[in-house]
Amino acid sequence: MKILVCIKQVPDLESRFKPNAEGVWYSETDLAWRMNEYDEYAVEQAVQLREKLGETTELTVLSIGPERVVEAIKKALAMGCDRAVHVRDSAAAAKDPWQIASIIAAYAKREGFDLIFAGMQSQDRGSAQVGVAVAEQLGYACTTTIVGFEYDNGAITAKRELEGGMKGVVRMKAPALITCQLGLNVPRYPTLPNIMKAKKKEISVIPVAELLTEGALANTTSFHSPAKKGGGVVLEGEVDLLVSQLLGILHEKTAVFR
Amino acid sequence: MKALLIGEQREGKLLDSTYELFGFAAQLGAETAMLLVGSESQLPAYSGTLYLADAASCGEYNPDLHKQLLLEAVQRENPDCIVFMHTSYGWDLAPRVAASLKIAQVSEVTGIVGGGLEVGCCNAKMRRTVKPATPKTVITIQAGAFPAGQPGGAPQVQRLAAAANGRLEFVGYEPAEKKEVDLTKAEVIVSAGRGVGKKENIPVVRALATALGGELGASRPVVDSGWVEHSHQVGTTGQTVSPRLYVACGISGAIQHLAGMKKADFIVAINKDKDAPIGEIADVLVVADVLQFVPALTAKIQR
Ligand SMILES: Cc1cc2nc3c(=O)[nH]c(=O)nc-3n(C[C@H](O)[C@H](O)[C@H](O)COP(=O)(O)OP(=O)(O)OC[C@H]3O[C@@H](n4cnc5c(N)ncnc54)[C@H](O)[C@@H]3O)c2cc1C
Numbered sequence: 003m004k005i006l007v008c009i010k011q012v013p014d015l016e017s018r019f020k021p022n023a024e025g026v027w028y029s030e031t032d033l034a035w036r037m038n039e040y041d042e043y044a045v046e047q048a049v050q051l052r053e054k055l056g057e058t059t060e061l062t063v064l065s066i067g068p069e070r071v072v073e074a075i076k077k078a079l080a081m082g083c084d085r086a087v088h089v090r091d092s093a094a095a096a097k098d099p100w101q102i103a104s105i106i107a108a109y110a111k112r113e114g115f116d117l118i119f120a121g122m123q124s125q126d127r128g129s130a131q132v133g134v135a136v137a138e139q140l141g142y143a144c145t146t147t148i149v150g151f152e153y154d155n156g157a158i159t160a161k162r163e164l165e166g167g168m169k170g171v172v173r174m175k176a177p178a179l180i181t182c183q184l185g186l187n188v189p190r191y192p193t194l195p196n197i198m199k200a201k202k203k204e205i206s207v208i209p210v211a212e213l214l215t216e217g218a219l220a221n222t223t224s225f226h227s228p229a230k231k232g233g234g235v236v237l238e239g240e241v242d243l244l245v246s247q248l249l250g251i252l253h254e255k256t257a258v259f260r
Numbered sequence: 261m262k263a264l265l266i267g268e269q270r271e272g273k274l275l276d277s278t279y280e281l282f283g284f285a286a287q288l289g290a291e292t293a294m295l296l297v298g299s300e301s302q303l304p305a306y307s308g309t310l311y312l313a314d315a316a317s318c319g320e321y322n323p324d325l326h327k328q329l330l331l332e333a334v335q336r337e338n339p340d341c342i343v344f345m346h347t348s349y350g351w352d353l354a355p356r357v358a359a360s361l362k363i364a365q366v367s368e369v370t371g372i373v374g375g376g377l378e379v380g381c382c383n384a385k386m387r388r389t390v391k392p393a394t395p396k397t398v399i400t401i402q403a404g405a406f407p408a409g410q411p412g413g414a415p416q417v418q419r420l421a422a423a424a425n426g427r428l429e430f431v432g433y434e435p436a437e438k439k440e441v442d443l444t445k446a447e448v449i450v451s452a453g454r455g456v457g458k459k460e461n462i463p464v465v466r467a468l469a470t471a472l473g474g475e476l477g478a479s480r481p482v483v484d485s486g487w488v489e490h491s492h493q494v495g496t497t498g499q500t501v502s503p504r505l506y507v508a509c510g511i512s513g514a515i516q517h518l519a520g521m522k523k524a525d526f527i528v529a530i531n532k533d534k535d536a537p538i539g540e541i542a543d544v545l546v547v548a549d550v551l552q553f554v555p556a557l558t559a560k561i562q563r
Contacts, residue, residue: 014534015383015512028382068419095479099365107319122351127383129367130341131355138359143427144323146352159431162321164270164348167436167490167497170321173429185484193488220364224389228540236534238547245556248350248528256526258448258505 448474455510
């Protein structure tokens, strides 16, 4: 059995974002990078399944992006993926979800995976399209936003998360793609021995030109800060001073101390 | 300009958010038609064309089938845009339709600006303006971003039936976990977010809640990590609250959290990041480390 997990490297979301030279995405200067949170759940689920199914199963991790994404790939390998594919693309951030999906689908078509895991969305772009679009391009069954997963001999039972804490249970057969949601599992921390082992695992590099055939269907024309809604007070300074300032405001504006 | 709006029913009940689709269409200045897979007893008050497929035979969640129905309605209406709510139903179905038609999709739209669509990015900290490059567009809109429309009237129903079976079998719904804490009645809620750092620090936030005579709330990662029980979760997949005072400790302000608490009368956020999006809705943003500020605040209140 062959499993693929798709990951994206994203900036630390606590960073301060500034527009790039074109003004259509963030500038990469001074950013720290990590694996997209939703993808960590995808990797963990894929690794758990790989462990359950044993040596006859091969788990590949794929990431598209410039050289820096190798860090995220290495983490996935240290978590337990068997091999990796780095689709090298220095302009990945300028591609739309349809193009990203078509690149993944073009690779997956060559390999014929039984199961594909992806995050439900990226934390930076947040379009929640790529996973589903890959499934559509491959003609795979697909469900999204899962918080529960079971696999038994080609049959998948997945629990989808709906609004208000309600869930929907769905069954389907491989080949299939699922997108993973927060709370699906607790992603493991790679251990030192596994980090060492991961160094010997294969990372094959594919230039994006080999896989890209599609043009963009949508374009970003501007990247900017939200318009300030105003009204809010921002308090900065010494903790003791902040405490009395806040208490003053609460006394004046709310009834909690009355 | 014509918009095909995709309504939504859950367990046979029309979702209120369906009316936000009309609000969006009105801002767009678009004519409308609607598609709904649901039961006839719960139709929207709307006098336009309603393509109706029966949920009893098509299922409420059967994306393969719903996609077919939708493509049929698109064929008949030839709309310029196909609009969903950005819900678990919408974000699941929309990309399938966009891929089938090979047209642009713009997700979780929050506004319409000069020929483009505004969407959030970087965990709601920043915004993008997106312009579709295809004649038709699939759009999902953020819940609460557009005021609900009140079209009124009774729809002209056109029935649709799907030909095949889907590849997904819907087994059933599971109700939300029972709530041990009813946050909806709390006058004061003090919530812990991931910025609290670790489970051992939760008592710091709980102490402030107690000092203010309120309840402990939490963001989702805090619940997912098992620091706080699920019944304390605030947000789209937790509880929707409207206390007189809401204090967010180390919470960034993702839309799914805001959806659960933005109706609070007064919002205080404590965050070390001055740019955290929670600042957009907070009445007071205290730029500080939760672990320094919160204990100091609690001590002063107790005095
Ligand atoms: C379908 C769906 C449904 C969801 N439902 C919900 C829901 O119901 N409720 C919910 O809450 N989320 C929900 N989420 C998750 C949501 O998108 C966010 O991931 C989540 O709200 C983030 O929680 P947080 O703010 O605690 O953590 P983070 O986003 O990680 O933010 C932590 C914040 O703490 C600050 N911070 C860090 N350290 C300190 C410190 N020492 N002192 C002060 N500040 C500090 C940081 O600056 C940051 O702003 C949902 C997501 C999806 C996709």
